[in-house]
Amino acid sequence: MNGLIGFYQELKARASIESLKKLTRQKVIVIRDGKEKEIDIVFLVPGDIVLLSEGDVVHADLRLLEEAGLLVDESLLTGESVPVEKYSHVVLPEDTPIYERINCLYKGTVVVRGKAKAVVFATGRQTQMGLMAEKLEEKPPESPLTLALRDFSKKLVVGLVLILSTLVLIGIAQGRNWEFIVFFAVAQLVSAVPEGFPIVTTIALVIGAIRLAKNNVLVRYLPAVETLGSAIFICSDKAGTITEGRLRVEDYIALNEEELFLCSALCNDSDGKKGDAVDLALLEWLDEMGFNWLGIRGIFERVWEHPFDTKRRLMAVVVKSDKGYKLYIKGAFESLSRLADNSPNVLQEKHDHMAQRGLRVLAFGYAELEQIPEDIDSVKIELVGLVGFLDPPKKGVKEAV
DSSP states (O other), X not given: OHHHHHHHHXXXXXXXXXXXXXXXXXXXXXXXXXXXXXXXXGGOOTTXXXXXXXXXXXXXXXXXEEEEEEEEEOHHHHOOOSXXXXXXXXXXXXXXXXXXXXXXXXXXXXXXXXXXXEEEEEOGGGSHHHHHHHHHHSOOOOOHHHHHHHHHHHHHHHHHHHHHHHHHHHHHHTXXXXXXXXXXXXXXXXXXXXXXXXXXXXXXHHHHHHHHHHTTOOOSSTHHHHHHHTOSOOOXXXXXXXBOSOOEEEEEEESSHHHHHHHHHHSOXXXXXXXXXXXXXXXXXXXXXXXXHHHHHHHSOEEEEEEEETTTTEEEEEEEETTEEEEEEEEOHHHHHTTBSSOTHHHHHHHHHXXXXXXXXXXXXXXXXXSOOSOGGGOOBEEEEEEEEEOOBOTTHHHHO
C-alpha cells in the first residue's frame, strides 16, 4: 500500500514539473530598463510594461497605456463571444463591473486585432481568473430543497415536542404513572419521525434526473435537479449560444447595385475561407448573387487602404480604375453619413427599419478620385446601399428554450 502511495506521489510530482516546464516555455515581451526583452510568463511581476499584438494571449491583468485599434476576445471571462473594443485614455470608477472595464485587459483573454502597451497590476491568484478559480474551490451554497427540508424538520420536531409535552402534563395531572407517560411520549416521538422521508426525496430527485437525461441533460449532483426546477428566469448569452455565432446577409437595399457589389468585394480583407465574420458573410452573399468577386479582385488593384477603425467604425480602400482611382468604403451608417454627398435621409428610414428587425446594418459607398487621398475625412462619397446581417438561431433552440 505504501508503495502504491509513493508511486502516485511520484507521478503527481512529475506531472507538476511537466506543467511548470510547459508554462515556462510561454514567452511575453516586456520593457525593462528601457529595453524590450522576451521573458517567461512566470517571471511577470506587477509594474512590468507588456507589449501585445494580434493573436497574443494575455498572461496577467493589465492596465492599458497605449493602444491602436485594439479588439480583445473576453469570452473566457465574460461569456461574450463578440470581441470588445479597448481604449487606454478612459478613466473609470473603481466599482465598474468587469465587462465594462474597457481600459483593462485580463488574464486568459486573447488579442483579436490591434496592438497595445500595458502595465501589469495583478498576477497569479490575484488576477480575475485566479479569483474565479478560488471561487470554484469553495463549497457551493445549500440548495433550496436542502434549506426547505431543514426548515420543515425544525418545525416538525418543535410541533411534536409541544404536543407530547402537553400530553405528558395532562397525564401527570390525571394522576397516571409518570414513567409510563414518559415512555409513551418517547415512543410517539420516535414513531412520528418519517424515516422513509430521505429515501422518498432521493427517489424524487433521481426521477427528475432521468427525465432530464431523456432530453440530453446529464446531472452529476442530484440537488442540482431541484435547483434548476426552482429557477424562475434563465439568462443566456445570445451570440454563439442560442445562435450559430456566424453572420449571413439577410437583407439589402441598393441605390446602385453594381457599385454595392463592387464595394462588398473590394473593401473586404477575407479570402473566402478565413477573415472577419462580416467580410466572410459578404463574400458568401456575392456567391449566392452570382457575382464573381474573385475575378473582380484580379481586375482592380488595391493601392491604398484605411484599415477598420474601431473609433470611426469604418474601413476604406482605393483601387485603380480606367478613369483614375476609386475609393470604396463600408462601415456604420452614422459614420458614412458624415462623408456622404448624396442625402443620407433616403436611407435613414430603411436603415432604422432593418435595425428594428434585429439586423446588424452596414452602409456602403464609393467615390471617384484623381489621386490617392491623404486622409479619409477629405473625401466626399456617394452612398450606394445598405446590407443587413443576421446571426441565425441554432436548430432546436426553440424546443430547448
